[in-house]
Amino acid sequence: MIEARGIFKSFGTVAALRGASFTAPDAQITGLLGPNGAGKTTLLRILATVFKPDGGTALVDGFDAVSSPRAVQSRIGVLPDNRGLYPRLTARENVRYYGRLHGLKGDALEGRIDDLAGWLEMGTLIERRAEGFSQGQRLKVAIARALVHAPGNLLLDEPTNGLDVMSTRALRQFLRRLRDEGCCVLFSSHIMQEIAALCDRIVIIADGAVAAEGTAEQLRTATGKASLEDAFVAVIGSEEGLLL
Numbered sequence: 001m002i003e004a005r006g007i008f009k010s011f012g013t014v015a016a017l018r019g020a021s022f023t024a025p026d027a028q029i030t031g032l033l034g035p036n037g038a039g040k041t042t043l044l045r046i047l048a049t050v051f052k053p054d055g056g057t058a059l060v061d062g063f064d065a066v067s068s069p070r071a072v073q074s075r076i077g078v079l080p081d082n083r084g085l086y087p088r089l090t091a092r093e094n095v096r097y098y099g100r101l102h103g104l105k106g107d108a109l110e111g112r113i114d115d116l117a118g119w120l121e122m123g124t125l126i127e128r129r130a131e132g133f134s135q136g137q138r139l140k141v142a143i144a145r146a147l148v149h150a151p152g153n154l155l156l157d158e159p160t161n162g163l164d165v166m167s168t169r170a171l172r173q174f175l176r177r178l179r180d181e182g183c184c185v186l187f188s189s190h191i192m193q194e195i196a197a198l199c200d201r202i203v204i205i206a207d208g209a210v211a212a213e214g215t216a217e218q219l220r221t222a223t224g225k226a227s228l229e230d231a232f233v234a235v236i237g238s239e240e241g242l243l244l
């Protein structure tokens with residue numbers, strides 16, 4: 001379970017987060033939805049212990065990201081927006097490297113990599129060098145890497161960016177499976193339709209704060225709108241983030 005409580009973060013004079021609070025429960029896919037620059041990546045980086053907040057608390061399974069970063073790191077898998085693979089290493093070597101950082105080794109580690117490669121339908125890709133991989137191929141390796149230590153929480157920053165329809169559908173199916181196994185999945189996107197297609201709960205973030213939170217139905221009821229699209233526009237106050 002992931003909790004952000006009143007998080008503030010500024011970069012110089014830019015206030016990226018202004019008291020953002022939300023909860024992402026276990027066994028649910030929570031979508032963090034907001035326009036470009038809303039603060040999604042900053043929030044995910046704070047939850048992932050990359051940045052320290054200026055104020056507020058970020059908790060993963062009750063552990064504080066600032067005071068207990070190692071406990072948080074062992075409980076989260078992170079898919080960063082840039083994917084960040086080592087091009088000279090094979091897919092397996094990329095995943096193995098992270099597995100070792102998490103203290104895994106030997107047959108247990110190789111078996112885990114084999115399982116992930118199977119679930120993600122990586123085929124012979126797992127033994128190829130990452131240089132030249134397509135966006136979808138890079139995404140698979142980055143997801144395997146994020147999950148190598150079987151974390152209970154998965155943070156994904158704009159995971160479907162650059163994916164074709166088939167890869168997007170396969171990714172959605174895979175995330176639903178993790179959710180059904182009890183994982184807390186937190187998925188950020190600036191595209192409403194993307195969030196609506198996958199997420200059980202939606203957290204709408206605008207200008208560094210959470211503007212609304214709930215299921216699609218709760219958001220429609222709260223705004224008195226018939227469609228999620230109209231509810232989103234009402235909350236954000238603009239049509240940014242809609243595929244028109």
Ligand SMILES: Nc1ncnc2c1ncn2[C@@H]1O[C@H](COP(=O)(O)OP(=O)(O)OP(=O)(O)O)[C@@H](O)[C@H]1O
Pocket residue numbers: 011014015016034035036037038039040041042043190
């Ligand atoms: N390292 C940084 N240095 C300076 N400003 C930053 C830094 N990181 C983020 N910001 C600023 O903080 C604000 C929030 O950025 P952030 O990347 O969190 O938004 P986002 O919701 O992820 O946007 P996008 O959908 O475009 O990725 C923006 O104004 C951005 O320019």
